[in-house]
Amino acid sequence: MADVTLEQARNIVAAALSKGRDLGLKPLTVVVLDSGGHMRAVEREDGAAPGRIEIAGGKAYGAVMLGMGGRAQMERAEAQAYFIAAANGALGGRMVPVPGGVLVKDGERVIGAVGISGDASDQDEAAALAGIEAAGLAAQP
Amino acid sequence: MADVTLEQARNIVAAALSKGRDLGLKPLTVVVLDSGGHMRAVEREDGAAPGRIEIAGGKAYGAVMLGMGGRAQMERAEAQAYFIAAANGALGGRMVPVPGGVLVKDGERVIGAVGISGDASDQDEAAALAGIEAAGLAAQP
């Protein structure tokens, strides 16, 4: 399997938003990218600010482009800030290296990434993990 | 009603893709934007090339930014090519002024736009019109 399918992406989005409602989170925006960093499915809940598309997308984009989830990127940034800053510059400033960007894996293979924005980063990540799990796939935060 | 809701956007996407399958079209990408040009819902079918996101998005973006559907933009471009070319430049080159970008209206008010790419422009537009109609909203191609 090369890439997250639309069916899988839809399941991730639906389960992530459902998790957000269960946890009483603020309105969420969910972006699912394929292994090339291109959108497969996106939904922005009513009341979510418009720029949340770029933030959720940036979390997922950085994950798939670096092969490293947002939490791992944040840890790397704490250890070596200039690397993440320079990587982001090289990628056109599109990365948002914080929790809520999660790699989607089929076994060991990266098949895409999910980015969520709207609540605190840890909550965004919890919704992403729930979405990926519900789709029967492996997550790497 | 201010803007297309997520529920409406989902209905548009589902009905447009269903129309595409009924017509035997190539894999489609559907982008639904709100009245400010920001994504509300996106789906890209399996087999659709990644740049279809930017093309479908550009059709919808031009529609909402100019208040003019893609077919109307194409007609304007045939009458006055330099206006559409310059408008596109002023909007950062993000417009794709061909059929398949359709305004979504609630009565007389623009509440968003749909852009579809993947098959011939006329077919893309037919899927967009079907999606908007199924959501109980008015379409302006």
Add this chain to the structure above:
Amino acid sequence: MADVTLEQARNIVAAALSKGRDLGLKPLTVVVLDSGGHMRAVEREDGAAPGRIEIAGGKAYGAVMLGMGGRAQMERAEAQAYFIAAANGALGGRMVPVPGGVLVKDGERVIGAVGISGDASDQDEAAALAGIEAAGLAAQP
């Protein structure tokens, strides 16, 4: 006098919009720039599409940057398309070289420019001319 004042710019905007209503034009967007191409006053009427800001602004920007109104730019483009295309490229693609961009002059001196978008280019220009005249200034279309 170096530049259009805020008071003059307000008068231009008010009179241009009033002219638009008298003529029954579609909702207009009016951008008044100073002699450096920077905004002095802007108003976008209810119902005017959001991208009209960039189009009206691009008409005024090209006028002030080239020292040539939009109608003169269009005539130049018809005689020598590559010059206007190249000039627009050199200016970052921000020009919209059609009627509706009008230089504002105090005697022989350019003190700013007005750009209007929303109706046909000739109508946009008529509103701009009315606005500049009402402010007691000279117009160069």
Add this chain to the structure above:
Amino acid sequence: MADVTLEQARNIVAAALSKGRDLGLKPLTVVVLDSGGHMRAVEREDGAAPGRIEIAGGKAYGAVMLGMGGRAQMERAEAQAYFIAAANGALGGRMVPVPGGVLVKDGERVIGAVGISGDASDQDEAAALAGIEAAGLAAQP
């Protein structure tokens, strides 16, 4: 109500500038954006430097795109600098995350944002709050 109307935007601008004069502030620039981040009304006072358009606009743009006023953005930046820096990058560097960018709300709904620049950030914000209050709308700094 979907978006700040032109009438409301004009009232905000007029009252904000009036407040600035009452407080003896430096020349101000006021930008009012709709809920999609697009200009509704702008005025730059005589003596205000030209780049104040981009600064005032960036305060308002960040507010509406993140659904968070400039003061809240500044507090978030103090707690988690890299998030605001990365969000700004993802939004094309157009944000100016300091006080003086204020959300405009109709009840709980964001209908736009005001950005002011020219004096100290706290003074800019005071003028924005006065403008929004005078227009009978709710402000979130």
